[in-house]
Amino acid sequence: MRIRLLILLTAFAASSRAWAQDEEAFPAPDPSPALKALLGQAYLTEDEKHRIRVRHGLWEEADLADAPSRAMAALTRGALDDSVFDDDAVDLEDRAEARLRRGEPAKVLDLLAGRENTRAVRLRAEALVDLGRVSEALKEIDAIASKLTESQDADEVSDAARAMLILARVRGPEGERVVGYQGMLNALGRARDQLDRLSWRVNLAEACLLYEKDKYSDVGQALEKVLTLNPSCAEAWALLGRAAVDGYDFPRAEQIAKRLDELAGGPTPDSTLVRAHARIRQNEGEAAEGVIKPLLEKYPGHRGLRAAWAASAATRFDFAASDSRLGELDELSPQSPAGFLATGRAMASARQYDEAARYLRTAVERAPNWAEPVVELGLSELQAGRDDAARTALERAEQLDKYNVRAANSLTLLRELRTYASAESAHFIVRFKPGDDEILANEMLPTLERIFTRVTGDGPGGIDHKPAHKTVVELYPDHHWFSVRITGLPQLHTIAAATGPVIAMEAPRSGAGHKVGAYDWARVVQHEYTHTVTLSRTRNRLPHWFTEASAVYLEDSPRAYTTVELITAALENDKLFDLDSINAGFVRPRRPTDRPLAYAQGHWMYEYIVDKWGARAPLDLMDRYATGEREAGAFQSVLGVSREQFLAEFKEWARKQVVSWGMAATDDTPNIPTLLSLESEEKVTPALLKKWMEERPDNPFVLELAVEALSERGQITRDDADLCERYAAVRPVDPLPHKLMAAMYLANGDPDKGPAAAIPHLEYLDAREQSTPGYAVELARRYLAMKILDKASAKADRATQISPYDPKIREFAATVALVRKDYAAAERHIRSLMMLEPDVEQHKKRLEALKKLTADAPAK
Structure with a gap:
């Protein structure tokens, strides 16, 4: 074995x-060395240490003896239903924030009426937004806008920055009193570096700002800083969980949700939203509803849960229910874009592009100066293959937020695509970067039409459905831009993907910027085109x-x-x-x-x-x-x-x-552990293997050991062929005997049969090969030697299909075509060589010679 x-x-x-x-x-990160050093200072009183531990989420039981400390700890860890928030001894801001995070914004306004500190104003503004009273929220924020750059208190700067995010979403980057992205970063940097290096709230505000710009790696670094300064900060863990979902790291998202549960002593809106968005992203609408429902019953006014509740119904394609739930959210938050944004994102992820556009356009209408809905709309339209609509949305997104990574990458890609050339057939359009990718693009069309016939036909396994429009195949010159096409971020780990009407693929070539090198693009694209057809037939709705x-x-x-x-x-x-x-x-x-x-x-x-x-x-x-x-x-x-x-x-x-x-294994063909047990032996010896070979000549497990022994010995001889043939017969799925026999026959190890005897074994191996043209080339050589020219040509073409940019393969294919007198194919390969190696004069001479040869000869 x-x-x-x-x-x-x-x-x-x-x-x-x-x-x-x-x-x-x-796991939580270790506390910051600077924080640990501070707590170790002898000059601090016990009361001062107590306040530091509570503030930084490192409290001990004795630190929570009074109500204000218990409330601060409960708020930090996300225990929003703690009864301590009903205690009048607790700071009003802490009581109000708990209610805001529970989805009770009206109570926030009651508690904070007349409070003018920056945190109170920020909380009041967020509550007003939740109530749909946006203009009132802006007046509140205007009153504290200057705190962002003028305050000498780091926490106050962080509250002002979070309030500024609201202002920027509503008024846009050029709006009155709006401080832009770089200005906010500078202000937060000043607060962190000059005012208080241990303020976790500053790093949390920075993480929120970076998340808004889709700068996920920077978000992670900022949140790591937060958690080293406050490992119990539920807000930071929740944002980290959301970023994990956005990055399709669902195991990590679940682990983070569990961390949130452990901090709070049970499920919270934060942990529930991490789980729900993970399930929505995986098109598991019913599962998402299962985790949302209990928390929604507990917190019926929570806007985030309401938005996810609507998105989960859409994810199971119950759009009537989704629209009804969005209506319920509108009663709580009139004209809020949040529910439509969440639902539109979910539909884009589920490849329901028409529905995604409907929801996202509503979100854009409700928040025309907020970049995020516009970005999501543009990316959805891009995946749908509606490039003009995508470009319009993304150019607007660029005006609103020039720092958004996904929007910037995708818009750059769209602009580059305008420079691409195209080749077209009855059912496909191949787009490619001008240059030597033209070689493959033109060769793809006949194969793509064959793929169309197979996949859309009613033959065995055919989908019996024809998409309404031509499918666009985009051939990207490297992995970076292929990934941007699919995700908006250059981090996708594959070489081809279908978003529905568009198939994107990385050019099958080796070198810097390429993921896997040569590959059988026709097999890969046939797989992806099947997705295009099944998604068309099912309206993108299938497990x-x-x-x-x-x-x-x-x-x-x-x-x-x-x-x-x-x-x-x-x-x-x-x-x-x-x-x-x-x-x-x-x-x-x-x-x-x-x-x-x-x-x-x-x-x-x-x-x-x-x-x-x-x-x-x-x-x-x-x-x-x-x-x-x-x-x-x-x-x-x-x-x-x-x-x-x-x-x-x-x-x-x-x-x-x-x-x-x-x-x-069966009773008649026991495996090796069973055979050893029957022999009361612990390991296989040559003598034991010989015995089994005599007693059980057709046992695949015994024959496997024998053939592996031949392989370890090196090249087999003609005397070993019978053993390999027997093993191949009883275990027809194993390529090893075919590799051994192909090598033996090609080396003329059996003069009576000759190298031609390698052909069936090479065919077996080539049928399973996806990344090297070696078997196809050898088969072409064998068929050429036997003057079976049609098969030689087919195998030479397969070799160029797997490795279309290899000059040696091209030259060999041209030779086969010339022998076959297929002068059109020969010219195609020679012209490809001229593009691949423009400085090689021999290719030009060959083309001139071919033209002379074909002057009086009809093309085949």
């Missing part, structure tokens, strides 16, 4: 431990695992052996996903194997559906999903089984498959 499979088995066996670790709360499963199925390629090992180990160890957890496996993996297993198991289940219920069944499921029907009902209607029954019966079917692959 190979090391790889042993590692997988160990990983699955340890999975319960891995899950338990992921469930732990996110995550199902859309990935259909796309892998329609790659029309055999499984990699590593995938076979992975799903076998999961099945044997009862570690397959259920139909809820598989969706989380794509975006919320808890183990390194989760994401590849989710893809592989989904594909396997899709195969099972086709095998048992026929090729029409997946399409009928898609049509159910398109109406908004959930998976449980669709399965019952189309397949006639519950999800639980489906999974149980799938596992029985899968077990038979792995046995047929020679991957699972």
